Amino acid sequence: MVIHAVVILLICLAGSPAFGGEQRQYCLDCHSGHYVERGSCSSCHRGNPLSARRNIAHHGLVAGRFAHFTMKEDAVVREGRRLMEQFFCRRCHVSAGKGNHLAANLDSLRNARSPEEIAASIERPALGMPDFSVTGQQSAILVNAILAGADSVINSKKDRPGVVHFDDPGGHNRHVFSKKCASCHRLLSERYGAMGKGNIGPNLSGLLTVWYPKTFKNEEGWNDKRLREWLRNPRKVRHWANMQPVILSEDEFKQLVEALMINVQDQI
Ligand code: HEC
Numbered sequence: 001m002v003i004h005a006v007v008i009l010l011i012c013l014a015g016s017p018a019f020g021g022e023q024r025q026y027c028l029d030c031h032s033g034h035y036v037e038r039g040s041c042s043s044c045h046r047g048n049p050l051s052a053r054r055n056i057a058h059h060g061l062v063a064g065r066f067a068h069f070t071m072k073e074d075a076v077v078r079e080g081r082r083l084m085e086q087f088f089c090r091r092c093h094v095s096a097g098k099g100n101h102l103a104a105n106l107d108s109l110r111n112a113r114s115p116e117e118i119a120a121s122i123e124r125p126a127l128g129m130p131d132f133s134v135t136g137q138q139s140a141i142l143v144n145a146i147l148a149g150a151d152s153v154i155n156s157k158k159d160r161p162g163v164v165h166f167d168d169p170g171g172h173n174r175h176v177f178s179k180k181c182a183s184c185h186r187l188l189s190e191r192y193g194a195m196g197k198g199n200i201g202p203n204l205s206g207l208l209t210v211w212y213p214k215t216f217k218n219e220e221g222w223n224d225k226r227l228r229e230w231l232r233n234p235r236k237v238r239h240w241a242n243m244q245p246v247i248l249s250e251d252e253f254k255q256l257v258e259a260l261m262i263n264v265q266d267q268i
């Protein structure tokens, strides 16, 4: 019994810092430290602190320009949140638990993609995502806001599937949007998926939700009544509007609103 106790005591002592048990961070062989009071290098930059070889130590590294999300109340993160609002990313994506579920849930990217990959998807957007022509600096700022948003909801909500499943993927050719709007507009529809190929008019994804820009008139958002008014005569709403009136039957209008509606939605 006594021998057991001594062995256990020795094991505990060997693991304590006084006996050299604290693992050495090789990062400091090559770098001078900063923010040491806030944690280990890897708590913010990931990487592998147990290797003295740069390539291994840097595996999965979060570079400095993407590391601002680890800081509380960081100015870069604030700027990123502002850009996300300016570009209305949430009319298609959920970030920090808020937004429409039309495209990937940005909160789920934290563990699935490297910051470089997330930045690349903003700089060179996939089909169905508008090209915001961001600079490399702006995309890094947006990545910080996305990662900070993901951290803010960790464990706070059960994740919904990132991309919605479309009821009727083939149905869109017969749809009123395809016949009467698609030549000028694009739309990600919860029901039908990606519709339209036009870039002359704005991308209408999320139009009837709070996440779409408030472009109707006088800072007002859109609803079905206002959409009807717009389609009857855009120039009555905006005298300089560049869109011709579109005549729709009652049935067609219903079909259009149904394609624009979003059921799965996290409100503010
Ligand atoms: C063998 C030396 C060596 C080790 C060990 C090492 N680094 Fe580096 N690190 C470098 C050099 C050289 C650069 C600059 C060139 C580059 O980016 O590879 C650098 C660059 C960086 C950058 C800046 C990258 C950027 O683009 O912002 C960060 C952050 C960084 N290291 C963090 C770490 C962390 C964290 C560790 C430990 C897990 C670590 N490094 C271990 C040598 C090292």
Ligand code: HEC
Residues within 6 Å of the ligand: 027, 028, 031, 032, 033, 034, 035, 036, 038, 039, 040, 041, 042, 043, 044, 045, 063, 064, 065, 067, 068, 069, 070, 071
């Ligand atoms: C609390 C989070 C945090 C910790 C801990 C931290 N860093 Fe950083 N690091 C950052 C941020 C944020 C930046 C971006 C520029 C800045 O704020 O200085 C950065 C930038 C860097 C850079 C890029 C150099 C530059 O000026 O652009 C290197 C290299 C680096 N860190 C290495 C380290 C090493 C080595 C450690 C461990 C001693 C460490 N960091 C600990 C957050 C952290």
Ligand code: HEC
Residues within 6 Å of the ligand: 083, 084, 087, 088, 089, 090, 091, 092, 093, 102, 103, 104, 106, 109, 113, 118, 119, 121, 122, 126, 127, 128, 129, 130, 132, 142, 163, 188, 203, 205
């Ligand atoms: C009109 C809808 C729409 C808007 C607005 C939009 N996106 Fe996207 N985004 C998409 C689609 C579609 C994809 C590709 C398919 C998917 O991921 O669901 C995508 C993909 C992405 C990806 C890659 C996701 C992955 O799985 O790797 C990122 C990151 C992203 N968007 C960020 C943004 C940011 C940041 C903004 C705002 C600046 C934004 N998006 C605005 C539709 C949109």
Ligand code: HEC
Residues within 6 Å of the ligand: 177, 180, 181, 182, 183, 184, 185, 200, 201, 202, 204, 207, 215, 216, 227, 230, 231, 238, 240, 241, 242, 243, 244, 246, 256
């Ligand atoms: C021939 C091209 C064309 C067709 C077809 C078309 N639009 Fe447009 N639409 C535009 C243009 C261009 C604008 C930008 C108007 C402006 O100058 O403000 C626009 C703007 C809009 C807007 C305002 C969005 C905003 O944020 O300002 C809505 C809503 C809209 N269209 C809906 C529709 C719908 C629904 C259809 C089909 C029933 C349709 N449009 C058919 C060209 C078209």
